[in-house]
């Protein structure tokens with residue numbers, strides 16, 4: 281197992297800079313996801329780590345071992361890097377059985393048959409495909425094929441596991457099951473893992489940390505909570521989850537805070553970092569951090585809840601139910617905000633409601 285260091289790598293294709301001066305340190309045994317829109321350079325970054333593509337600049341290091349260095353002309357071929365790779369298309373050999381597919385990397389290194397059989401059998405148990413040895417890929421479900429591909433990538437006990445959208449061909453339910461399985465298997469065997477996806481929900485569910493990529497660069501690298509709660513800029517805020525953006529200035533009065541802005545609006549906010557300057561910022565407010573209430577609530581009668589002066593007004597302009605929560609759109613007169621609640625509080629279209637923000641986080645727009 282190894283810590284992975286990517287130091288200032290750049291990869292250009294003609295006039296396109298697919299990976300632009302990217303540095304990344306992944307801890308030993310960590311599972312990170314590279315998340316970004318199509319064309320942001322995720323697969324190219326993975327190929328550079330695997331050794332399938334050589335960067336134009338930079339260094340790639342597995343533990344103490346330099347596997348690529350532009351300046352000293354080191355380029356270890358993929359088969360000597362001790363990496364496992366799983367692609368979106370499982371790329372199983374259709375004419376081979378499950379046992380032959382999974383055992384292939386061992387056989388090509390001339391490991392004896394009984395040992396191959398034993399190691400394949402152990403690996404199939406780990407991916408919960410015990411007894412599937414003699415089956416052929418076309419007789420397996422998508423999720424089962426995916427496990428075979430994973431078993432094949434892990435049979436050589438790689439120190440680094442690279443996963444390029446491995447779950448994107450599966451339907452939603454299977455995909456969610458496989459996310460849990462993938463993490464379980466990765467924890468069991470412990471390779472340092474880099475997973476690529478453009479699905480933010482999957483990245484949040486599965487990763488220790490997420491590197492958000494845009495136009496060849498990593499714009500933020502942090503835990504799912506950090507990336508969700510304190511996105512660095514508008515791109516990350518919009519890409520990871522749904523967000524409301526409010527432009528204004530925070531004012532504090534005693535232990536209460538408000539965001540005020542253009543046209544004189546004033547909206548109470550419970551948790552907001554102290555303003556570093558008096559200038560206007562863009563604040564991100566997640567839908568679950570908007571609390572909507574029917575009627576003025578007196579703090580005298582309901583200790584612990586907001587009182588009148590701690591609320592603002594809006595009109596409900598949209599409501600929809602998604603199975604586990606209600607989604608509302610409320611028009612405040614100065615913005616249309618999106619809010620979610622777990623229970624149906626019974627707000628109807630056209631209702632005049634009161635609301636407050638439970639949390640807001642300033643964006644660091646460059």
Ligand SMILES: Nc1ncnc2c1ncn2[C@@H]1O[C@H](COP(=O)(O)OP(=O)(O)OP(=O)(O)O)[C@@H](O)[C@H]1O
Nearest residue numbers: 293296298316317318319320321322323324325478
């Ligand atoms: N072999 C290549 N030749 C020329 N351009 C390439 C090549 N590989 C990638 N690119 C370009 O580099 C950029 C990054 O591509 P890459 O496949 O790394 O993005 P990605 O984030 O993985 O996208 P997707 O999510 O669609 O797979 C794109 O503009 C792509 O067209």
